[in-house]
Amino acid sequence: MAIVKPKGKVAAADAFISGAPDAAPAAKAAKGVMLGHKRQITLTIAPELLARVDELAAQIGQSRAAVINLAIRQAVERGLTIEGLGRVG
């Protein structure tokens, strides 16, 4: 439709009310990049640990990312064992 109707009074009133200095700020858009259904993040990792991840990946014929994702999924679902704290999560 090429004809744009003037802003309705209700919408204008809403804008007027939410224009006050004490109005809640609009929700911030989530940062970061979406790749398909996944989010791209930046991860720093110790080189020795990365070497072992790659070794494991080669062993099971998966990509590095697949191994990292698998490990994280297992950690959040089954919990982590941390020295001093015991099993958490």
Place this chain on the structure above:
Amino acid sequence: MIVCIGNTKGGVGKTTLAVNLAIARALAGRDVWLIDGDRQGTAQTAISIRAEGGHRPGIACAQYPDGAVLRGQVQQQGRKFDDIIIDAGGRDSTALRAALVLADVLVVPFQPRSYDVWALNDIAGLVDEARSVRDGLRAYAVLNCADPGESSADNAEAAAAVADVPQFEYLATPLRRRKAYANAAGAGLSVLEAKPVDRKAVDELQALVNALF
């Protein structure tokens, strides 16, 4: 009728006036809803003191500092009441803006002091904006805490200054600075019912009520 007692400036006696007006209407047999649009909740506190003191009639009072909530509640529940008095402001806020969108009448109390007169321009700007999104908002400026005496020069000058702010009509029913208002409001009462009776305060408030309703 929905009346907003509002000013972007604080300390002009909004809450004292709102509590007095709400009780005056209730004493006249109307179903009144007093809405406190201020986070401080002074009106709400005054009404709870009234309730604890067992004073009749009781006043329905709600506190909505959030403009969107205030508007939604008044739209849903407002029909159940004859008169709604909204105490809003002290600063530009969503509650004050929501009240300006809802109210039939805006009453802006101001003192006969330079700062108060200057501040009329701020609330006038909001009145302009409110009028651009709605129809039929009547706006009155009324002197509160006016100097004693009929011949006060400051009262007259302050009243005349309203003519420079075309958004407002000056309501010539000033309330003067009297302890009776503050003492009564602190006890959750209007000057109409407080003892000992301050006849002059009663007459002033009655004149304002008659002019508004």
